[in-house]
Amino acid sequence: MKWLAIVMLISTYGWSQEIHIDPTVKRYKMTGRITYTSFHQGGAPREDVYPRPQYPKANYTIYVVEYMGEDQKPKLWDRITTDDKGFFTVEVKSGKYGFVLDYKTAENGQFVPKGYQSSSEHYTESSSWELTGGKPIEVKDQNVEKVLLVNNQYSACMDCP
Numbered sequence: 001m002k003w004l005a006i007v008m009l010i011s012t013y014g015w016s017q018e019i020h021i022d023p024t025v026k027r028y029k030m031t032g033r034i035t036y037t038s039f040h041q042g043g044a045p046r047e048d049v050y051p052r053p054q055y056p057k058a059n060y061t062i063y064v065v066e067y068m069g070e071d072q073k074p075k076l077w078d079r080i081t082t083d084d085k086g087f088f089t090v091e092v093k094s095g096k097y098g099f100v101l102d103y104k105t106a107e108n109g110q111f112v113p114k115g116y117q118s119s120s121e122h123y124t125e126s127s128s129w130e131l132t133g134g135k136p137i138e139v140k141d142q143n144v145e146k147v148l149l150v151n152n153q154y155s156a157c158m159d160c161p
Contacts, residue, residue: 027091028139032132032147034060034086034099039153042160054150056086062113062149063103067096067136070109074098096136099129099149111136112149125155 037052061081065074077097082088098111107114115128130150131137137147 025093026141027093028141029089029143029145030064030092030097030137030139030147031087031089031143031145032149034062034082034088034149034151036151036153039155041156052152056084057082057151058084058086060086063100064090064092065098065100065103065106065111066092067098067109067111073108074100074103074106074110076103092139094140096138098131098136113151122159123155123157125153127154128152 034057035054036057037054039052059081061079063079064077066077067074077092078090080088080090096111099113100106100110101113112129112131115126117126118124128151130152132146132148137144
């Protein structure tokens with residue numbers, strides 16, 4: 001029996017370090033959708049369209065993290081994958097939650113994935129994320145619905161026709 005416990009601990013080591021599941025703690029459903037917007041500009045400047053249409057991030061995998069405050073790294077809660085329309089459901093305890101792409105490199109106070117910006121002489125692109133309400137999602141003794149996480153993607157080609 002001792003060997004079985006050691007083997008199980010070794011085989012789940014990566015997750016066991018981060019996720020502590022207590023079956024006695026009440027769980028609530030957090031449901032929502034992950035979408036993206038995309039805007040590409042090539043050649044002559046054109047007017048951007050607002051609001052930008054949102055498309056589902058279908059079959060997209062992301063980590064749910066428990067927000068621990070501005071001065072602490074978030075704790076891994078679960079890994080989820082959206083359905084073909086970008087919807088997700090996750091069970092959580094009362095607390096504050098967010099999302100990250102890589103929980104190992106999450107920073108203090110982070111509750112949305114990090115964006116990026118890249119530029120060269122002829123091309124620029126960027127990505128940013130927005131979460132419902134602009135702050136961590138608070139779950140307090142009830143289910144939370146209609147959480148929306150949006151990935152805004154932008155690119156421009158200065159030399160394109």
